[in-house]
Amino acid sequence: MRNLMLICPMFFFIFFISCGDSAQKEKENEAGEETTSENNAEKETKTILFFGNSLTAGMGLDPDEAFPALIQQKIDSLGLDYEVVNAGLSGETTAAGRNRIDWVLNQNVDVFILELGANDGLRGVPLEETRKNLQAIIDTVKEENPDTEIILAGMQIPPNLGQDYGAGFRTIFPELAEENNVKLIPFLLDNVAGIPELNQQDGIHPTAEGQKIMAQNVWEVLEPIVTE
Template sequence: MRNLMRYCMILSIFMIFSCGENAEKKSEETTAEETETKKETEVSEKNVILFFGNSLTAGMGLEPSEAFPALVQNRLDSLGYNYEVVNAGLSGETTASGKNRINWVLDQDVDIFVLELGANDGLRGIPLEETRKNLQDIIDTVKEENPGTRIVLAGMQIPPNMGEKYTSEFRNIFPDLAEKNDVELIPFLLEDVAGDPELNQQDGIHPTAEGYKIVTENVWDVLEGVLEKE
């Protein structure tokens, strides 16, 4: 009888400790899950800035970390902005191919959309009305898919290879569209970089790492104002 009572006492003590350990383990697991969920929520709550462009956005010839979208991300982080930059640049992209790709890119929520396309159109001599229409269609699609998205249009200029009339009309496409659609305009993405051998790679078109630092400032001059309105 005494042995039985002793056994019951030992069993009870074991069960108490066992339950305590299980409760503690369950509590630890719950805390870990809550922490992970909190982290995921914090990430999902970040606003998104999407740079949609060609090789100038992609950072052709350089590491992605040297292209201006990554440098903009660094600036945002250093200033405490809760934004995630998405580099949707694709080398060789024209306004036509960008128009075909836009719906796929807009599968995610976008708070600020920076449109940098047109340079390849100009260099290839694509009819100006086609370039203008494609850019307009991209802007329309962004507004339809995400009505709350703020749009920034990056202005572009090209060398006078296609003649003065073509070059001038090409340059005017961007401020015209910005005014028509009431969107922000970066007057010329490559301001103070284009034409400078020290700031461009050997092809004379794509900026060096130092050149991209200047491009970043050109973008930031306009983007900062958009962030303050958010």
């Protein structure tokens, strides 16, 4: 009987300790699950990076009116886990873009949209130089992350420098897209270029309405990638 009286308190002591340990472990497991969920949520958000010149930067407009911001609005309206980064820099040439691409790729990029070349064409940069610079940028992106989806924005220029130069410039983009197996926006300024009411006074940079059309040109190629 005495032994039984000694055993009972000991049993309850062990029982309460066990319950305490179980409760503690349960809390730790819940905390671990919450942390894992948070980490997974962070990992689920992907990045779309627009790498371009003043067309991407939205020169002369509010940043929220530039087509990358409009793409972000579209993505948010669909509840997609993508964050848009506007890495447009006014005056950027393909050579300048080639020089800063490593710095831009310090962040993780899931979709890379390359919009460069217009300033080369306006300045009469040799076609082969423009081609080499664009190829180098594509190569760098692929080397940094082979899984990054690359979209190349096609561009055309006025015939100021002659038909041969203009035609050669125009073919650079579809040829590079095919050679590198990347997606192509046939002409970023389609239905915008040359239309006075869709361009600012300089006749080069689109208005807010022009940017909306550009966003649609981009979305036609981007949508299947972000919604698949």
